[in-house]
Amino acid sequence: MTYELIIGLEIHAQLNTNSKLFCPAATDFGDSPNTNVSPVSLGLPGALPVLNKDAVRMAIMAGLALDCDIQERSVFARKNYFYADLPKGYQISQFEFPICLGGKVHLDEFNKTINVTRIHMEEDAGKLNHQGADGIAGATSSIADLNRAGVPLIEIVSEPEIRSAKEARAYMEKVHQILSFIGVCDGDLEKGSFRCDANISIRPVGQVEFGTRTEVKNLNSFRSLERAINFEMKRQIKVVESGGKIIQQTMNFDDVSGETSALRSKENAHDYRYFPDPDLKPLLVTQTDIDQVKSSMSELPDAVRQRFSSELSLPDHDIKVYLQTKNLFNFFESARLKLNVASAKDMSKWVVGELNALLKTDDVLLERLSQDDFAALIDQCSSGDISTKMVKDILPRLLKSEPLTSVLSALGGAQISNESELLSIVNSVLAANPDVVAKIKNGKVASANFLMGQVMKETKGRAKPDTVRELILNACEAQ
Amino acid sequence: MSILRQIEKDLNSGQYTVAELTQAVLKKIAADDTNSFIESFDSSALNTAAEIDASDQTSSLIAKGMPVGIKDNMCFENHGVTCASAILDGYKSPYTSTAVQNMLDRGFVPVGRLNMDEFAMGSSNEYSIYGLVDNPWDASCVPGGSSGGSAAAVASGLVPVSLGSDTGGSIRQPASFCGVVGLKPTYGRVSRYGLIAFASSLDQIGPFAQYVEDVAILFESICGFDSNDSTSELRTDQSFVDQLKSGTLTGKRIGVPNELMSEKVATSVQDAIRKTLKTLESAGAIIDYFDFKYFDEALATYYILAPAEASSNLSRFDGVRYGHRSAKGQTLRDMIELSRQEGFGDEVKRRIILGTYVLSSGYYDAYYGKAQQVRGVVTQRYSDLLNQYDFICSPTAPTTAFKKGAHEGDPLTMYLSDLATIPVNLAGLPAISIPCGLDSNGLPIGFQMTGGWFQEQSLLQAAYELEQRLAFKPKNQFRMDPLL
Amino acid sequence: MSNIDVDSILDLSCLAITDERKKEFSGQLQKILDYMSVLNNVDQLPDPQFEWPISKDVVTREDVPKLFEHPLVEQNAPDFKSGGFSVPRII
Secondary structure: OOEEEEEEEEEEEEOOOOEOOOOOOEOOOOOOOOOOOOOOOOOOOOOOOOEEHHHHHHHHHHHHHOOOEEOOEEOEEEEEOOOOOOOOOEEEEEOOOOOEEEEEEEEHHHOEEEEEEEEEEEEOOOEEEEEOOOOOOOOOEEEEEOOOOOOEEEEEEEOOOEOOHHHHHHHHHHHHHHHHHOOOOOOOOOOOOEEEEEEEEEEEOOOOOOOOOEEEEEEOOHHHHHHHHHHHHHHHHHHHHOOOOOOOOEEEEEOOOOEEEEOOHHHHOOOOOOEEOOOOOOEEOOHHHHHHHHHHOOOOHHHHHHHHHHOOOOOHHHHHHHHHOHHHHHHHHHHHHHOOOOOHHHHHHHHHHHHHHHHOOOOOOHHHOOHHHHHHHHHHHHOOOOOHHHHHHHHHHHOOOOOHHHHHHHOOOOOEOOHHHHHHHHHHHHHHOHHHHHHHHOOOHHHHHHHHHHHHHHOOOOEOHHHHHHHHHHHHHHO | OOHHHHHHHHHHOOOOOHHHHHHHHHHHHHHOOOOOEEEEOHHHHHHHHHHHHHOOOOOOOOOOOOEEEEEOOEOOOOOEOOOOOHHHOOOEOOOOOHHHHHHHHOOOEEEEEEOOOHHHOOOOOOOOOOOOOOEOOEOOEOOOOOOHHHHHHHHOOOOOEEEEEEOOOOOHHHHHHHOOEEEEOOOOOOOOOOEOOOOOOOOEEEEEEOOHHHHHHHHHHHOOOOOOOOOOOOOOOOOOOOOHHHOOOOOOEEEEEHHHHOOOOOHHHHHHHHHHHHHHHHOOOEEEEEOOOOHHHHHHHHHHHHHHHHHHHHHHOOOOOOOOOOOOOOOHHHHHHHHHHHHOOHHHHHHHHHHHHHHOOOOOHHHHHHHHHHHHHHHHHHHHHHHHOOEEEEEOOOOOOOEOOOOOOOHHHHHHOOOOOHHHHHHOOOEEEEEEEEOOOOOEEEEEEEOOOOOHHHHHHHHHHHHHHHOOOOOOOOOOOOOO | OOHHHHHHHHHHOOOOOOHHHHHHHHHHHHHHHHHHHHHHHOOOOOOHHHOOOOOOOOOEEOOOOOOOOOHHHHHHOOOEEOOEEEEEOOO
16 A cells, blocks of 8 residues: 655744743843743733734734735634643634735745645743753653743644655745745744644545644754654554554654654643633734835845846855855845956855855854955956965955955965066976976876966965966976 | 812821821721731831922822722732732732832822732632621621722721722722722723733723722822733823813713612612612703613623633643642642642632633633623623713612621622623723612612713713712721821 | 533643532532523624724834843742742653
8 A cells, every 4th residue: 555645834933033922021042041031921920911013023024925815803812721831821822813824835846835824923932941851751850941931933834735754844944944034033943943843644545535643743953854754654654554543642753763752642632722812902914014014025035046046147056055044145145246347156156155164163254244355356366366266365364354455465466467477487496396397298297286386385376377387388398 | 078188188288297197007907907908018108108208299190198008919019919819828029010000100108908809709808818808887798899808998997099900890899888989990091910810801900989089089090001001092081180070960861771770689779779860860960761681691791701711811820930839749730730729719719610611622602702792792782872871870789788608609699799890891891889878787889880981081070970969978987197 | 511521621720629629619610601591692793893892903012122130030939940940840
């Protein structure tokens, strides 16, 4: 029997606000426990929620970016359950009336569109630090830290239209790319800013009805999602093939063992008793509000991809890097306009390659790099005034805010392409290395590289390599 | 009459200082045996009083230094607040509620917190861990509830004014039982920030006093938009004292629901209300009777919505971050269950169970959903009626104060005593209860006037006018007695 | 509401009560719920404007962080350890 995999994803993305969804406590990650709190996020008696304007704006941005219908009226509801990381005993979420309905995400590599059912806003829970053991099991006590409690989230719910672990991963990556690129989510998976729950079921190919699904919670990397789905699929097939029945339940995925396991059944029997939060009136959004958000939004990743590919002829790899790294994208977009000689594609090669690599080291900041100097450097490289070797030497110094002109003069000036100037250096190098010259004359042309290196050394790298090479080969032949 | 104005006069003429006044009030509270105060704020009150004496700042509304009691469900930084529940035993608030802050800014001096039914659930003040409160008119009777302490403290002259909260009648019913004036403002007039929630869509803070003018002064001091409360309202009409005495009853159209002048209401109460309506008529008002049609439905609606909201509002009391924690729980779940079992009283548990039930899957539509629909119908009914009438008038409660223990074990009968006050909360309207007479046992009877949304100005004017004509004699008027 | 129902409601509301109270409560709650049947007398639907009696748009605030620190947060806690609220084991 062959089976078809049916997957629906619920992505939780933290919104990039400065303060929490319903109170002014800060949202900074990694601060000491219970310092980013307020009467509201501590769930103190008498405290009342007040909605963060920016969280609404970002939720609308996410909705527009995922092609959703923004709802004129949405309602915050209480989801009631008890847990030590949930200070009010309920989570404020949206249930019956979410802020966005009906969007879509196109997966190029599968040439397939996944429909988005809805996006709703809600608050994150706090964190429990388990004491006396690594995990919740075996712990003797737990300590609640409410710094994360109340951080704004959007939950993006897909239709169950995903059919493989690879598609699921592509979908999660695409949503991640879009939300990070438009700036509503910092996209940091390690911090848990972006995570997902997967609803997974199988059915025999040809069957119309869905099978019973399980929900794997809290997948916090693309790889975990893919692995969890593959494991869960195999597990479900094994259960069905051995005559068993899939039980609808919530599962955990263990990254170390690569296996899913069911949470205790009691935690599955939730009746959340949703009802409209009487502390918050309905959220009304006008078309004018939506238009305003729309006009303030940057270009979406798909449009950037299209433009970079057709107008600038950038390779796919470069585009991917830009879509992942917004500050690099912003830098490239304005620096490339300052080019006179080189093409945007030339510049991109340097931005995505050398510059991007340099930025991964600790104390290097893109903000310190002058766009004018960088463009001038690339121009000079393209016009042959300086070598690629020189660019590599100069770039780190520009990143330390040294002006290009002073770096160049410290190096003794621009590239030497003047043949007569180079010829005297070449001749002295040849004279000093007769054995190498002999090798070249005997046909070992590769030995010319050694001589070129010597010339470069003499000229502090400023010699134009092509010219030097030609001069060396010609001179050897003439001897 | 105004007690606050009298105190103001005395303070201005140097009869006594704010410190002396505060000291005298604290002594009265210490000597009181009606149990209306849970705790007096001795040191903070005396400090505030001394600061006021030392400062030359004045307030345009009323002289600074007026003593006030607050119900034990309003947060006041560094002061205890418990909702008269064991679950908050020992809890001190790290922040101040907006209503209390507004009052402090006006120069009021909070002298202590007042007894109440646990989490404001009750109509007799019998559900309090701090014990029963005596009705100042007859110690064997209840003061009403849930703001029983707030009403009794004013009625026995311990403080000139106090704050209570009203979810289904919790200001007006005890005002009626204790023979004082109590105002439940329009929903959204007074910030609920820092008021420990019972039912968020119904709760509203309001003032108690022996006279309408003092109610108006305290009301004006606490109301206003608050950016910390999403349900508070931004209004321009926030001055009620200036024009208080400029109203007239002439030509005012008054509607009286027939249902509240029927066998549902004690004869002696009906008689007093009829007499009061005559007084209004003789002052030029036009009296008309109508069928409201939805009293039973409103009561049922209330007893679905209020417990539903409460069941969720009270979930934060889990023994994790503050309040009572059971010593017995081995696991988190057990600890929460046992803390709540030990911390909540029976009436609170009853309402949590009821509220959880009406929200639970399979029952939501039949109860909560239906109740929301009927709430809308009741609100619409009021809207229609208030197009016809300036005020809707009725008894505040179907009876006068009942004996302690009268409704023990029979919550439904207790609930039915809120018949006249509950529909007003469902619609979010303002209503005032003023004393209009005594029954044959010498117990006071309350007259309820309901006005249109945000029509507190005309409501207070009418109540003031009526008060002058009724000339009701309070039991124990607040007096400054420096010798105490 | 049968006894079994009360148990599941108690579970949802995280409340433990004695069997005696359970019996007493179910009787009382049954009476109250019976009274609720009067709601079925109303088949009228309200005009949508009366869904929420006062104004209808939620209040929002600017996204500006504010610090809140108070010694009472720790003092009120039944068990405060390592900067957090300590609770008994979960499983």
